[in-house]
Amino acid sequence: MPYCEVDRYQSGDEWEGVRLFYRRYGRGATKVLLVVGLAGTHDSWGLQIKGLTGSVEPTDEDSSAAAAAPRTDEEAGTGAAAADDDGEGPGIEVCAFDNRGVGRSSILPHKSSYSTAIMARDALAVMDHLGWKKAHVFGHSMGAMISCKLAAIAPHRICSLGLLNVTGGGLECLPKVDGQMLSLAFRFLRAKTPEERAHVDLETHYTKEYLDEKLESCTRRAILYKEYVKNISASGMQSSCGFEGQVNACWTHKLTTKELDTIRGAGFLVSVIHGRSDIIAQLCHAKRLADRLLPAARMVDLQGAHLVSHERPEEVNNAMxxxxxxxxxxxxxxxxxxxxxxxxETGALISARSVTLTIRKDEAGNAAVAVYNFLAKFQLSFLYLIGLIVMGFEHMRNIVRVMKPVRVAAIES
Structure with missing residues (x-):
């Protein structure tokens, strides 16, 4: 299996290596690195890998033989018609990997081992391991945050930057709090089986219209539910320390003014691709980031939710x-x-120049700043807060359950 060792950490009295599992697809001098989001694995990029290379069959286990074998334009995928970055011939080579904390990559026990800067260096180590001097880097959600850090750390290694369903991290990781989100958060924390987790994931990642669409004799929801249960059962539920570590990476993520200036002035092009109905990463934050990266960035606004890359794969692939x-x-x-x-949705013409978000500090107020500082100090995420609320309700319910027979006995006496 293809692994890349990127770091070492101390476990008790011994030092263990941090290994990242990766897969390579397609062949060609045009290199594309795909960085997955929170709790996702490299498999999440299947539709984009298919669109870019024409196949989802990995080539890493047979790279030497594959390099010698000729390919047709059809086998080379949509990238075959374009000239390559290094002028070596047509085709696109894609690499997708599991971030630390999930899938077949190392699960580190401490939250301090997870940050977008650390994980950006992981991505850079994968590029070094593959011998890639430069690559087009596409990241989704947390992976887009990691990609931003990578672009700020090593802008000379970036051909272009694609940011799907991105936010600026920190307070921007908080979704819009309403009844639906509170219900989803509650059910997510209580999910103990692949079946329970699959129901929550579907409602979180897709629009209702997409899930309710009829496909032959059943809905898309029913088909996706079976696929989610199968995939979660095969890979297993993400460990709590891996999930908490990745949440910590999102919560502590921040792009400084200097880093934004570095990305904006590096000379490469940026696409910010987002679903309008995303309830996890709000569209306004993506638009604000695109605006702050002008003139290098273009905003691509699509109908879809957090996994717009799955809902609208053709449009996302075209944008890439x-x-x-x-x-x-x-x-x-x-x-x-x-x-x-x-x-x-409408075919209306828009551009990144027309996308601006006016941040009114007077409306944000000192209360929001105080909440942000408090949460940042204790490194709590939205899910942690909901978890505390859930545990509080559970604790009160247990007290009521215990006290009820005592109260009845007292009344009877």
Whole structure:
């Protein structure tokens, strides 16, 4: 199995290596690194891997033989028609890996071992391991935060940057709090089986319209539910320390002004791709980030939820290929951001220049700042807060359960 050792950590009296599991797909001089989000594994990128390379069959176990074998344009995927970054011939090679804390990669026991900066260095180590000088980097959700850090740490290694369903981390990780979100958070924390987890994941990641769409004799929800249960059962539920570590990475993520300046001025193009109905990463935060990265960034606003890459794979894949092709044609950042982009719902023309978010500090208020500072100090996430509430209710219910027979006895006496 393909592993990359990226670091070492102390476990008791011994030092253990931190290993990342990765897969490679397709062949070609155009390199694409895919960075997955919170609790996801490399398999989450299947539809994008298929769109970029034309196949989801890994090539890492047979790389030497694969390199010698000729490929047709159809086998090379959508990237076959474009010139390569290094001028070595057509085709795209993709690498997707499991972040530390999930899948077949190392599960580190301490939260301090997880941050977007640490995980960005993991991604850079994977590129070094593969011998890639540069790559087009696409990240989803937490993976997009990691990709931003990677672009700030090593901008010379980035061909282009694609950010799917991204936020700025920290307080922006808090979803819009309403009845639906509170219910989902409660059920997520209580989920102990793949079946329970699958129900929550579907409602969190997709729009209701997409799930309720009829496909032959059943709904898409029913089909996806079976797939989710199968996949979760096969890979197992993510360990609590891995999940808490990755949540910590999201919660402590922040891009400084200097890092934003580095990304914006590095010369590569940026696409911010987002689903309008995302209840996890709110669209307003993605628009704000795109605006702060002008003139290098273009906002691509699609109908869909947090997994817009699954709901609208063709449109997402087209947006990714547009970014790769624009990079190959040496398009200037201001030309890239000023070009209109079609949205999936109305076909209306929009551009990153028209996307602005006015942050009104007076409306945010001192209370929000105080809450942020408090939570940052104790490194608590939204789910932790909900967990405390849930545990409080459970504790009160147990007290009532214990006290009820005592009260009855007292009344009878």
């Amino acid at each position: 290929m547009d970014l790769i092709k624009a990079t190959k044609s040496a398009m200037k950042p201001h030309e890239w951001s000023s070009q209109p982009e079609n949205t999936s």
